[in-house]
Amino acid sequence: MPRLKTIGPNEAQPPLKAIYDDLTSQMGKVVNIFQGMGNSPAALKAYLSMSAALAEGDLSPEDREIIYLAVSEQNGCHYCVSAHAMLAKRVGLADDAIRAARQFQSSDPKHEALLTFVRRVIASRGFVSDEELQGVKSAGYSDGQIAEAVGYIGLATFSNLFNHVNGTELDFPAAEQL
Numbered sequence: 085m086p087r088l089k090t091i092g093p094n095e096a097q098p099p100l101k102a103i104y105d106d107l108t109s110q111m112g113k114v115v116n117i118f119q120g121m122g123n124s125p126a127a128l129k130a131y132l133s134m135s136a137a138l139a140e141g142d143l144s145p146e147d148r149e150i151i152y153l154a155v156s157e158q159n160g161c162h163y164c165v166s167a168h169a170m171l172a173k174r175v176g177l178a179d180d181a182i183r184a185a186r187q188f189q190s191s192d193p194k195h196e197a198l199l200t201f202v203r204r205v206i207a208s209r210g211f212v213s214d215e216e217l218q219g220v221k222s223a224g225y226s227d228g229q230i231a232e233a234v235g236y237i238g239l240a241t242f243s244n245l246f247n248h249v250n251g252t253e254l255d256f257p258a259a260e261q262l
Contacts, residue, residue, distance in 0.1 A: 099125050103128055103132070118132075131239070134235070138239060142229050143236070146175055149185070153172060153185040155237055156240055157262070158188075159241060164244055166259040194223045196223075198225060202237060220233075
């Protein structure tokens, strides 16, 4: 049960109504996380703006989803794991690749290097060694893609923490438990 007020599309007033209208046109509905974030149009707009900006970057859709899955699993956010497992399937990741990413693993060497880097960024609070940074670069990731990976860690953490505070109810098929 949500612990913050849920603002449904029929209750939304400007400027939230315009944000919800955009979400509905893009996604077909306003998902529960956004109905909770809607308590602050500024917070919701910040999340959506960062997400949209990062989506214009150079990381592949697969790269973005494996980062989101790993961070969300690490943070214990079943809502985001479920949502991004669904999105990961849409971008072509198989079930075994999704399960592996949730554990910072991949059978693809490039993805494995990215997930290893993401794990180290989280564990070290960003104080990665030169060798750890070189590892992800050697796998073929550019400085720009590394910056985007850090951005996705932050974006996922924002949504994970919000869902924990809110108690957001799942409105996606539940991801399997690991």
